[in-house]
Amino acid sequence: MPGFFSSLFGWFSALFFSKAIEIAVVGLQASGKTSFVHVISSGQWSEEVVPTVAYNYRKVRKGNVTINIWDIAGQPKFRSTWERYCNGVDAIVFVVDSSDREKFNAARFELHQLLSQSSLVGVPLLVLGNKNDLEEHAPIKELIPALQLDKISDRPVSCYSCSMKSQHNLDIVLQWLSGRSH
């Protein structure tokens, strides 16, 4: 119930104030970054998403919030460029495939590697444990220690479990994002 009211409030404030946010979506390959962008821009989920080469840029309007999204490819050869696109954004969205526990270590390493860049100090971080529609997915409780999110102290960090396929929890994600807009 309180969630409903606050979202109503958000909708109202959105009517009067136009806002913008720029985000960079990063994460290992096949974690659902491009799906995330598709879902929040068009509300469509598709089984067939080709692996991103380099990056996609998308501009999305949600209410009064304009979201500029940099969707960066997650394959190892592109990971060195993450920093360049995260530089100057209002928030970093890190997408993890929560059903693939074997990749948690690699994801943790890449995430902390990225956050250690001096140019990105203080940039808010949103971690999405994607694919929670699958049976074997890891819950938030398991994800936070696995990615050592509790050890990040220099920025606001949030972690949600969600699913692009079922669009579960997407509303709070958007709410979080609009909270960062200006």
Added chain:
Amino acid sequence: MASFALSFQSKKEDEAGLSSYYNNKTTIIQEARVFNESPISPRKCRALLTRIVYLLYVGETFGTQEATTLFFGTTKLFQHKDSALRQAVYLAIKELATTAEDVIMVTSSIMKDMQPNSEVIYRPNAIRALCRIIDPSMAQGVERFFKAAIVDRNPSISSAALVSSYHLFPFAKDVVKRWVNEVQEAVSAKSSGNFFGTVSGGGGYLGFGGSTTASAQQSVPSSSYATQYHALGLLYLIRQQDRMAVTKMIQQLGGGKSGAGTTLKNPMALCMLIRYAAKVMEEDPKLFKRQMLDLLEGWLRHKSDMVNFEAARAICEMKYVNAQQLLLQLFLSSPKPVLKFAATRTLASLALSHPASVAACNVDLESLIADQNRSVATYAITTLLKTGNEASVDRLIKQITGFMTEISDEFKVIIVDAVRSLCLKFPSKHASMLTFLSGVLRDEGGYDFKRAVVEAMFDMIKFIQDCKEQALAHLCEFIEDCEFTKLSVRILHLLGMEGPKSPQPTKYIRFIYNRVVLENATVRAAAVTSLAKFGINSSDSGLQKSINVLLNRCLDDVDDEVQKPLADAYVREESVFSLSALESKLVAYVQDPSASSQRLDLSSVPKISRVQAAQEAARPSTLDTIGAPSTAVSNSPPPPTAAETQSAYATQLTEVPEFATYGSVLNSSASPLRLTENEMEYQVTCVKHIFNEHVVFQYNVSNTLPDVVLEGVSVIMQVNEGADALVEDFIIPIPSLLSANSPGTVYVSFTRANPTEFAVASFSCSLKFVSKEVDPSTGEPEDEGYEDDYALEDVELSAGGDYIIPSYVTFGSEWDRMRTGPSVVETFNLQTMDSIKAACDSIIEVLKMEALGGTEIPQSTTVHVLQLSGLVIGGGGKVLVRCRMTFSQGTGVVLELGVRAEKQEVCDLVISAVAG
């Protein structure tokens, strides 16, 4: 803070300084933040991109890190749809792509822009940027795009695709080659621009159909047909390996005999085609000459000047001159300076080979001399100089002199070259031309120009006898005030060659000596050499004397370079000194302070023929083979010449303190004498060094056993015969010899009892040492060893090779000259020799003298004369040997040995050597 300091500084600077601050690399990199701003300001970003591109164009270089940062900044601008900004982004990406890293990142953005259905103005820009971004492996992936773009109706897209393919070709040959059909289509395509274009050809109607859609696609109408030019370039690139295909292409596009049927509308494309045609003709003149010539002549009547001219030039270069100079003649009177320039330049080059056919244009050319464009006038005059007749030369030269100061060095060189060939053509006009040359020599000018003038004068001196005096005088004057060392040296050399032959050599000497006083070391050296030539080559004894005085003054010169030519008095000889031997001699001479009071003794330096000198120069330095065991020497394919080894030995010997008082080495053996069998565990070779009062035997001993150390290695020499002539002084043993530090050197020194006598002796030698085993684990030798003797082969001290060394002379004249000196003639009957060749070989082997004039190879099997020449060490002078031989089966070789030398002892020595 830093930016404050910068702006403060910029206030003090002038306008240019301010703009350099504004367009400063550091500033720009700082300002690149605007790329990250949100929302993006297209205006600001475009201005910054312009500055980046400007900086790159003026030659500023960005580091990889800087370029990458900027590059990624620009990629963020893809979010904005502003087309002008996007075009600027593409320009910047194209420039940054070469230095930045990870440029592959923008591929997908670019690909999005070049989709066939995207109706954006920056599609060509995207295509052009793409070819800089992708690597060859991706060429296959973009194949579809390119094929479509090449045949695109929009000429700018088509051109962009063609040019990009052209750049891709070197990296992805196979892929680009597959696009040949599309390219072919682009060449012959009736461009959509037809409808809009001013030129309406036969294809205009067809183009009409397409033009409605084309205009709907906001295509830029083009009347230039530049696409054809680009397509032709690519087509040729693809086909250039296949000459038949190129020929076919030319014929196809050339459009038949009159050239009217051609589909090519772009004059540049036609010019290109003409060049390809000319190239084909050049490569294979027989096959295509007729067809190509027809095509070229058709193009002579094309409506574009450019094409006409290109065709005319191609024909001129093919040297088939007939009608086309009429056309060039037409150009000459054209009001356009470009055409006039092009025509005169072509005529000038044609005049070199076909002066007669160009002469027809002379009237027009003469009117061009007064042209206000100096480049045209210059070419006109040079052409006239080449085609002109004797009568017009004076007038032309006068005209040239008029504007010589107004033209650039490059053209001056052209004119001087023309004058140079002219004066060889009309020698009778040399006076006016020489005046002209000397006049321009005094003018301001760079090195190339002055060199051209000086060379022209050299030619006149060489070929025109009458003007020699005067030209030399001009050159003398020139070197008085010449800033180019190279030219001064050349002129001084020439003065040295020509001066002494002139009737009054004295007048040059003042000029030359002035150089000695005033110039830098190189010029001084040249001047001294030149003076020496005067001294030697002049017949006037008074002159020689004064030269001597001058040269003595030159001796005070501080520079080595000047001292050297003083020492070389070998200006006119047929033979030259062995350079390495001469050098070591000179070094010794310069280093020894007491020697400078005496004259340098050049007679002791061995002479070699010029042929040998040339061989020697071609040989690599072999200094490092000295002192190595014989195995090493035999391994190195070009054995060092005797002279080289000798000078190397001399250096080696000066390092031994015991021999310091011995003076300089008179002679060392040419090659080490091997005293052991090849496969023995100890290898010994011997080299004999003869000093004025001593003989030193150098034994190179090598130990081939890795686990044995030899200590106290010495060589014991027992004199077998000639014992009284030599007295043993001392032995310098090797303290310790391992296989690792082999070879070591043992020296045995003898004193020559009577230095004037040539002591001949024979020695039996043995190697003496203490042998110790080496512990392989520690590398330390054992305490106990055992003494050992090791017999070596005998060593001889003989005439050939030890006292007489080969030297080169001109045998005939020298033999006559020495007629009055001591001489001996003996006859020998060599029954054991079975041919003249064998006799020659063994005589040369015994005497070790130089065989002259190829006489070491007998031409006849029955009668032969062998001529030998040598130099006796220690100031013994020359020795010549003439061996007259006859051969008959049964009696063997009968030898009449004639020896002429400067001393009786030498004659005896030779005779005894042969007799023994």
